[in-house]
Amino acid sequence: MSRIVFPRREFARFLAASPLMARAWAQDAPATITSPKDALEVMDFEPLARKALPPAHWGYMATGVDGDVTLRANREAFEHYQLRARRLVDVTKADLRTEVLGAAWDWPIYVSAVGSQKAFHPEGELATARAARAKKTMQMLSTVTSTPVEDVAKNLGTPPWFQLYMPLTWEETERIVKRAEAAGCPVLAWTIDLLAGRNTETATRFTRLDRRDCASCHGSSPTAGANTQTQRGKPMFDGLSGEMNPPGATWSYVDRLKKLTKMKLVLKGIDTAEDARLAREHGVDGVIVSNHGGRATETGRGTIDILPEVVDAVGAQIPVLVDGGFRRGTDIYKALAIGARAVGIGRPYIYGLSSFGQEGVERVLDILRAELTLTMRQCGTPAIAQITRASVLRNGTRL
Numbered sequence: 001m002s003r004i005v006f007p008r009r010e011f012a013r014f015l016a017a018s019p020l021m022a023r024a025w026a027q028d029a030p031a032t033i034t035s036p037k038d039a040l041e042v043m044d045f046e047p048l049a050r051k052a053l054p055p056a057h058w059g060y061m062a063t064g065v066d067g068d069v070t071l072r073a074n075r076e077a078f079e080h081y082q083l084r085a086r087r088l089v090d091v092t093k094a095d096l097r098t099e100v101l102g103a104a105w106d107w108p109i110y111v112s113a114v115g116s117q118k119a120f121h122p123e124g125e126l127a128t129a130r131a132a133r134a135k136k137t138m139q140m141l142s143t144v145t146s147t148p149v150e151d152v153a154k155n156l157g158t159p160p161w162f163q164l165y166m167p168l169t170w171e172e173t174e175r176i177v178k179r180a181e182a183a184g185c186p187v188l189a190w191t192i193d194l195l196a197g198r199n200t201e202t203a204t205r206f207t208r209l210d211r212r213d214c215a216s217c218h219g220s221s222p223t224a225g226a227n228t229q230t231q232r233g234k235p236m237f238d239g240l241s242g243e244m245n246p247p248g249a250t251w252s253y254v255d256r257l258k259k260l261t262k263m264k265l266v267l268k269g270i271d272t273a274e275d276a277r278l279a280r281e282h283g284v285d286g287v288i289v290s291n292h293g294g295r296a297t298e299t300g301r302g303t304i305d306i307l308p309e310v311v312d313a314v315g316a317q318i319p320v321l322v323d324g325g326f327r328r329g330t331d332i333y334k335a336l337a338i339g340a341r342a343v344g345i346g347r348p349y350i351y352g353l354s355s356f357g358q359e360g361v362e363r364v365l366d367i368l369r370a371e372l373t374l375t376m377r378q379c380g381t382p383a384i385a386q387i388t389r390a391s392v393l394r395n396g397t398r399l
């Protein structure tokens with residue numbers, strides 16, 4: 001009986017050439033990426049960030065809620081959409097410029113609000129601001145920023161959009177909103193998806209692995225920022241209680257906010273057509289389809305799957321923005337095709353910030369821009385206005 005000889009060398013070669021192995025090796029990114037320019041895609045920064053951060057800070061960024069189902073859905077939902085590429089269009093040049101709430105944007109991407117950025121890099125929000133300025137990108141600053149809005153505005157070269165976590169009392173709300181207005185912020189983005197609290201289990205698990213004395217930075221509350229609602233000591237809560245996210249807030253609060261400020265008002269965390277219509281009826285200037293990066297309610301819905309119903313409800317009247325799980329130029333393209341005016345990113349630029357500070361954020365923006373440009377040209381839609389519903393399919397069917 002002849003023995004089957006195991007062709008070891010050939011098998012090794014086959015494995016080495018397989019995309020599976022390439023993926024596995026990509027997990028070793030920290031060894032192969034020593035400078036931001038070595039990164040080929042934005043996810044190359046993820047393992048670097050994990051390596052750079054203490055467990056509790058990594059957990060604060062990585063966490064979703066409950067079993068992280070919605071966090072995963074944000075990524076997986078992009079696979080429900082395919083691109084319809086047109087050919088023989090002159091794609092010598094691509095034009096990514098767009099307009100959002102009366103302002104000219106160089107491209108339809110913004111860095112979304114991420115709190116406490118000094119937990120990721122000593123220069124925190126200032127490094128992000130300088131990168132955003134260098135890459136002509138809008139920055140949305142969190143209420144729980146670790147750097148005052150005035151300093152961010154200086155480094156960004158223009159006032160950022162200001163994200164509002166509404167304080168518990170109206171008096172404190174007025175103080176924060178007026179401060180953002182005085183700093184020149186053109187847009188107030190009120191985040192309305194954390195008013196009932198949340199269950200960030202992954203963050204808690206990582207905090208338990210952290211052997212450092214968290215109380216030395218966080219006072220008596222080592223998980224502040226992840227699970228608690230108290231933000232006393234953060235620069236925007238200077239002299240204020242730091243308590244926020246009133247669970248009793250209703251649509252009447254939108255009317256009050258509109259009266260309070262001259263800034264344009266956008267609601268962040270709209271996840272249904274019904275609420276999008278209510279937002280428009282209450283005079284809101286724009287809505288952001290967002291589930292807080294899977295960090296608020298365990299709905300199980302990816303934001304790209306939510307986007308069509310919101311665009312259909314209000315997209316003709318007010319701009320619809322979206323964030324959640326965007327990691328590739330093709331992801332951005334799909335959202336633009338469905339009708340989003342602009343796309344926000346959270347974790348990707350924080351991976352870059354954690355790994356290499358300002359330069360890391362810049363490289364993340366460069367990669368996304370290059371990928372979006374390539375997709376637009378490859379699909380025969382080299383200008384933003386040419387990207388329409390005809391550019392995309394959902395599960396093989398026209399939208």
Ligand SMILES: Cc1cc2nc3c(=O)[nH]c(=O)nc-3n(C[C@H](O)[C@H](O)[C@H](O)COP(=O)(O)O)c2cc1C
Pocket residue numbers: 060061062074112113114115142143144163191268290291292293294295323324325326344345346347348
């Ligand atoms: C570490 C972290 C902190 C965040 N902090 C805030 C915040 O202070 N305010 C807010 O409205 N959204 C916050 N978000 C949500 C982001 O603005 C954005 O909605 C989300 O990150 C987008 O999903 P992505 O991370 O998959 O890109 C935070 C997200 C992360 C990951």
